[in-house]
Amino acid sequence: xxxxxxxxxxxxxxxxxxxxxxxxxxxxxxxxxxxxxxxxxxxxxxxxxxxxxxxxxxxxxxxxxxxxxxxxxxxxxxxxxxxxxxxxxxxxxxxxxxxxxxxxxxxxxxxxxxxxxxxxxxxxxxxxxxxxxxxxxxxxxxxxxxxxxxxxxxxxxxxxxxxxxxxxxxxxxxxxxxxxxxxxxxxxxxxxxxxxxxxxxxxxxxxxxxxxxxxxxxxxxxxxxxxxxxxxxxxxxxxxxxxxxxxxxxxxxxxxxxxxxxxxxxxxxxxxxxxxxxxxxxxxxxxxxxxxxxxxxxx
Ligand SMILES: [Fe+2]
Ligand SMILES: [Fe+2]
Numbered sequence: 001x002x003x004x005x006x007x008x009x010x011x012x013x014x015x016x017x018x019x020x021x022x023x024x025x026x027x028x029x030x031x032x033x034x035x036x037x038x039x040x041x042x043x044x045x046x047x048x049x050x051x052x053x054x055x056x057x058x059x060x061x062x063x064x065x066x067x068x069x070x071x072x073x074x075x076x077x078x079x080x081x082x083x084x085x086x087x088x089x090x091x092x093x094x095x096x097x098x099x100x101x102x103x104x105x106x107x108x109x110x111x112x113x114x115x116x117x118x119x120x121x122x123x124x125x126x127x128x129x130x131x132x133x134x135x136x137x138x139x140x141x142x143x144x145x146x147x148x149x150x151x152x153x154x155x156x157x158x159x160x161x162x163x164x165x166x167x168x169x170x171x172x173x174x175x176x177x178x179x180x181x182x183x184x185x186x187x188x189x190x191x192x193x194x195x196x197x198x199x200x201x202x203x204x205x206x207x208x209x210x211x212x213x214x215x216x217x218x219x220x221x222x223x224x225x226x227x228x229x230x231x232x233x234x235x236x237x238x239x240x241x242x243x244x245x246x247x248x249x250x251x252x253x254x255x256x257x258x259x260x261x262x263x264x265x266x267x268x269x270x271x272x273x274x275x276x277x278x279x280x281x282x283x284x285x286x287x288x289x290x291x292x293x294x295x296x297x298x299x
Pocket of ligand 2: 098219
């Protein structure tokens with residue numbers, strides 16, 4: 001059986017359009033100061049190079065786990081939309097928003113209405129959303145929420161926590177490979193408390209009971225691999241560095257190609273591609289997610 005190839009990118013932090021007028025939200029101007037300090041960490045040239053490399057590999061689907069913007073302004077949302085339109089057809093790209101995408105502005109599902117075609121197939125901006133693609137069910141959560149100054153925490157609201165168990169159970173019963181998308185890492189210790197997912201224990205309890213085959217996240221700005229307990233064995237949790245990460249400033253740009261094959265259970269192979277020593281895109285490593293997949297029965 002041919003493999004389903006899922007590309008994972010995160011934390012684009014697209015260079016913001018020039019500022020117009022005065023930012024009224026304190027969180028936005030604080031964040032703008034932070035960005036002025038850190039802007040050299042993200043490069044639009046690097047991002048363009050990474051996207052060209054990703055497109056050349058022709059993945060079946062692309063998961064974007066948040067922080068497309070920096071301050072969540074209307075101009076940035078529109079710019080991110082144009083960037084997504086150029087990336088691939090909307091039914092081949094799924095976006096889970098990040099804390100920077102929710103920095104200020106209105107609450108509620110309509111916050112991400114501009115990105116609706118990339119959130120899921122429901123046609124609205126509610127979460128969780130499910131997308132069925134080949135053997136894969138993408139379960140898209142939203143942990144993006146406005147927070148107090150100096151915090152970058154994530155929140156899974158009650159509606160998502162209530163709908164998720166049944167959703168995972170049904171998709172698992174259908175024998176699909178469930179990939180959960182969320183901006184904030186759900187595993188304790190991957191990021192500091194200031195940046196953590198507040199409902200991480202609740203999400204871990206749901207995953208322990210209902211299972212999932214893989215969790216993909218961003219937010220940490222570094223590659224990470226951890227596990228959460230599942231009903232039939234550990235569930236792998238993968239994080240990827242920023243897609244716009246400039247060389248010499250933290251972890252450089254990288255994306256993951258995740259190959260999923262339904263063969264004697266599930267076979268999962270991850271290829272990490274990113275900025276090599278010469279500043280060009282290169283294969284950084286390739287590994288098989290073997291241990292965690294043992295005991296995960298294919299229905
Ligand atoms: Fe980020
Ligand atoms: Fe983030």
